[in-house]
Amino acid sequence: MSLEKIRFRRLGYLALNVTDLDRSTKFYEDIVGLTPAGSALGYNFFRCSDKHHDIALTQAKVPGVKRIGWEMEGSEALAALRDRFNEYGLKPVPVSNSEADALGINEAFRISDPVFGATMEFFSSMDCSDEAFTPTHTKIARLGHIVLGGPDLAAAEEFFGNQMNFRVSDRIDGAVVHMRCFPNPLHHSFGVGRAAAPQLHHVNFMVTDIDDIGRANVRMKREGVPIVYGPGKHPQSESMFFYFLDPDGITLEYSFGMEEFPETDAREPRLFPLSVESSDHWGGLPEPEFAKVGAIERLELTS
């Protein structure tokens, strides 16, 4: 199966494990600025779009990422990816109709990715919410990206590039790879940061206004939320960034601005040297707590 039919619409949603669901539910609504979107199957759903949900929180012993949901361009793209995984020796496991209904998704399967052991879910489309979306105190444009940490960046590039048709947008030498889920134009919806063992690195929300970053800086200080990096400016996507911790210590990022790529004749990936300025153009340094907390839940997927 050739790669050309494997086409993504977007990073669909993230299911996150939290150790105190009530506490995190309040935090993601009041501090992050997401809109509650109901509950089902032990998940509390949140939106920052007109879709069924963008984030699903669920109670767990260990905080981290439970599942990464990807929306394909449609049924044909989903089938092409399923065939590709079968050829590769992975065994895609269908999501039952009842579970898909509860998640507001259509036609879906899951795999455990061979690099991080993360559960990746792929679906042909996601329902829109019955209620119109109105932004809150922070004008979040979208769930932006997820970065996973792991020791083998080359293996990640091989799997996500050659099996899933992701494209590398930029690299920081030996430390970070940013990938876009082709043909989605955003500089990256997925990234890999070098870490000793597989882990969640951070979750990003893109905001629509520089004021969202400035206000977040004031709000986090007022509310005693740890700020772990920024405000700063990333040279890769050219975004202004601001990282803070959720109640479990998971690193969340707001960013404003992002390079977009055309589907054809896109520029080649750049290689940035490993230096302070390659992560923050303004020379800032992350706190020690940056991108430290977050397990990748490993599931035995059986059909």
Ligand SMILES: CC(C)c1ccc(C(=O)O)c(O)c1O
């Ligand atoms: C420091 C991290 C991994 C990083 C670097 C660059 C960007 C960007 O260009 O947008 C990020 O979003 C990051 O999280």
Ligand SMILES: [Fe+2]
């Ligand atoms: Fe990021």
